[in-house]
Amino acid sequence: xxxxxxxxxxNNFYVSCERLFDPALIGIPVVxxxxxxGCIIARSEEAKALGIAMGAAFFEVRPLIRRHRVxxxxxxYPLYGDMSARVMDVLATFTPEVEIYSIDEAFLGLxxxxxxxxxxYGRQMRAKIHRWVxxxxxxxxxxxxxxxxxxxxxxxxxxxxxxxxxxxxMAPRRRVLADTEAGDVWGVGHxxxxxxxxxxxxxxxxLHDAPDAWIRKRMAVTGLRTAMELRGVSCxxxxxxPPPKQTTVVSRSFGxxxxxxxxxxxxxxVFAGRAAEKLRGGRLVASNVSAFIMTSRFIExxxxxxxxxxxxxAGSTNHSGRIIQAALAGLERxxxxxxxxxxxxVMMLGLAxxxxxxxxxxxxxxxxxxxDIMEAFDDINxxxxxxxxxxxxxxxxxxxxxxxxxxxxxxxxxxxDLPVARG
DNA sequence: TCTGGGGTCCTAGGACCC
DNA sequence: TCTGGGGTCCTAGGACCC
Numbered sequence: 393x394x395x396x397x398x399x400x401x402x403n404n405f406y407v408s409c410e411r412l413f414d415p416a417l418i419g420i421p422v423v424x425x426x427x428x429x430g431c432i433i434a435r436s437e438e439a440k441a442l443g444i445a446m447g448a449a450f451f452e453v454r455p456l457i458r459r460h461r462v463x464x465x466x467x468x469y470p471l472y473g474d475m476s477a478r479v480m481d482v483l484a485t486f487t488p489e490v491e492i493y494s495i496d497e498a499f500l501g502l503x504x505x506x507x508x509x510x511x512x513y514g515r516q517m518r519a520k521i522h523r524w525v526x527x528x529x530x531x532x533x534x535x536x537x538x539x540x541x542x543x544x545x546x547x548x549x550x551x552x553x554x555x556x557x558x559x560x561x562m563a564p565r566r567r568v569l570a571d572t573e574a575g576d577v578w579g580v581g582h583x584x585x586x587x588x589x590x591x592x593x594x595x596x597x598x599l600h601d602a603p604d605a606w607i608r609k610r611m612a613v614t615g616l617r618t619a620m621e622l623r624g625v626s627c628x629x630x631x632x633x634p635p636p637k638q639t640t641v642v643s644r645s646f647g648x649x650x651x652x653x654x655x656x657x658x659x660x661x662v663f664a665g666r667a668a669e670k671l672r673g674g675r676l677v678a679s680n681v682s683a684f685i686m687t688s689r690f691i692e693x694x695x696x697x698x699x700x701x702x703x704x705x706a707g708s709t710n711h712s713g714r715i716i717q718a719a720l721a722g723l724e725r726x727x728x729x730x731x732x733x734x735x736x737x738v739m740m741l742g743l744a745x746x747x748x749x750x751x752x753x754x755x756x757x758x759x760x761x762x763x764d765i766m767e768a769f770d771d772i773n774x775x776x777x778x779x780x781x782x783x784x785x786x787x788x789x790x791x792x793x794x795x796x797x798x799x800x801x802x803x804x805x806x807x808x809d810l811p812v813a814r815g
Numbered sequence: 816t817c818t819g820g821g822g823t824c825c826t827a828g829g830a831c832c833c
Numbered sequence: 834t835c836t837g838g839g840g841t842c843c844t845a846g847g848a849c850c851c
Contacts, residue, residue: 426819433819449818467819494851581849612825614849641821648816690818737820795817823850832840 395626396502396533396560398514399540400483400521402476403528403548405496406434409475410465412526413803413811421462425450428645429466429795466799472496474804478525486517491630499537501630514556534559537628538621541578542568542596569597569622579618584611596622636743637674642667643737646792649688650733656685657720659792663738664712664719665783671710671740672770679708679742681715683722688734699726700739708744711762712769712783715740736792 402408406424411417421438425431432448442460444453450464457464476495483490489501502510514531521529532543539559546568547557559568575585577596587610593599599607600622608616617627642663650656660683671678686698701722705714719738773780801809 428817428819430818447818451817454817497851579849583848612848614825635823637822639822643820645819688818735819821851823848825848826846828844830841830843832842833838 393503394506395535396505396510397535397537397540397626397630398500398502398510399493399532399537399544400479400498400500400517401530401532401544401548402479402496403530404434404436405476405527406465406467406472407436407439408527409468409472410800411436412475413471413800417463421460422465423457423462424465424467425798427467427794427796428647429797430645433467464798466796468800468802470802470805471800475525475527479521479527479529482521482524483517485520486513489630489632491632492634499540499630502533510560511556511558511562514558515554518555529555531556532559533557535624536621536626537630538578538618539565539624542572542576545572545576565624566597566600569600570595572596574599577618577622579614584615636745637676638743639739639741640667640670640674640676640678640743641737641739642670643684643735643739644792644794645735646733647795648791650736650792651729651731653723653727653729655792656723656727656733656736658790659736660685660719660723660738661716661783663736664716667719667738667740668710668712668715668766669770669773671715671743672746672766675746676743677708677710677746678705678715678740679744680704680740681718681722682739682741683719683726683736684739685723685726685733685736687731691732695731697728697731699728701725702741708742709762710746711766713762716783 407422410422410424419438421442422436423432423439423444424434426433429450431450432444432446432453435444435446439462442456442462444456444462472495480490480492480498483498483500487500487502491499493499505513510533514533518529518531521527530544530547532540532545532547533556534540534543543557543559546559547553547555550557553562559565572595574580574588574593574596575582577599580588580599588599593602599619602619604616604619607619620627644659644663646659650659664681680702682700682702684698684700687694687696689696703718703722705718709715769781803809803811
């Protein structure tokens with residue numbers, strides 16, 4: 393049976409979320425910044441038209457932004473996460489086969505819908521999301537995930553498509569592939585695109601037509617899979633249930649460079665504490681903790697240093713105290729004086745379900761008590777706000793804290809930020 | 816002065832064992 | 834003391850994604 397996939401992609405997602413709660417932003421250039429207000433990660437169409445590049449450093453495009461009065465926002469993940477969940481809920485009313493691929497994208501399985509007018513079905517989805525949530529989306533439909541991604545680009549690019557592009561009927565595949573750069577294909581990044589270009593492979597069609605053996609040699613099995621998918625052979629299936637996480641990371645760039653060990657200790661404790669909370673939230677435990685620190689890669693003429701230390705936990709755990717202690721031990725091992733550190737983080741490795749570690753956990757009475765303490769800890773932070781209680785003592789200097797000067801309110805996830813309508 | 820954060824997968828190479 | 838093949842496991846690094 394032929395497979396049918398749809399890719400639903402929210403247009404300029406973060407910008408669209410900001411516009412939803414401030415309609416004055418509609419029709420004018422808007423951008424959203426990364427954590428730490430470092431670079432541009434979302435742009436409205438008007439901002440794109442001004443030539444503001446994706447990923448551009450904020451300070452570099454600042455003159456342009458000033459000149460054109462571009463509205464600028466720090467990223468507001470509680471808001472975006474909540475809006476994302478609403479979109480996904482609407483999609484679930486159209487098919488049970490929904491794979492949430494990222495915060496702003498979902499793959500749908502539409503096998504068995506062959507008889508229908510798929511583009512019309514897509515337009516229904518679009519209209520319902522617009523009416524119920526208020527966000528614009530683009531939808532691509534095709535026989536493989538890679539082609540569905542490509543079709544969603546077509547849906548955005550061609551005004552005639554009306555936001556939905558069905559590659560199974562609307563255009564010959566070869567023509568669409570010929571109009572697509574190889575680097576725009578899902579699975580072909582910067583490096584491979586450059587390599588392909590050097591070998592005369594410029595378009596998606598060139599890749600489609602390249603010999604298997606050559607692709608296998610230069611792009612490994614993942615590259616061959618991509619080429620097969622371009623040819624309409626489905627190799628990447630829908631993932632209905634997300635596979636269990638293997639690692640989880642909490643890391644941040646610092647608002648200002650950090651030189652002192654005590655400041656780094658403070659940052660690493662906060663990150664490790666947050667990582668432990670993430671584990672408990674997912675009912676997971678970890679067997680190892682890595683701490684890592686690095687200087688800026690961008691400053692010329694300054695010595696660069698980056699290092700990671702991995703510490704084995706004595707038995708898998710999600711206990712904040714143990715994890716913080718291990719992360720700090722890792723930090724001591726890699727810290728070197730004389731550097732201006734710009735970023736640090738904590739990675740949890742060897743994740744496993746808490747339930748599988750239970751027996752071991754309760755083998756010792758002190759561990760059972762630890763679990764009770766952590767539950768109370770999380771409960772307090774849930775009810776009174778994140779960070780109400782934490783491990784350790786915040787250091788006197790907080791220069792490592794992120795810059796986030798342009799954040800919009802948490803309209804939908806904090807009562808005090810609820811928008812007010814006035815008649 | 817200022818350049819995100821959080822993930823996955825594949826491969827090559829070394830250690831170790833029989 | 835040297836020779837050889839083959840298997841597994843682990844890690845580091847590189848590539849990708851949003």
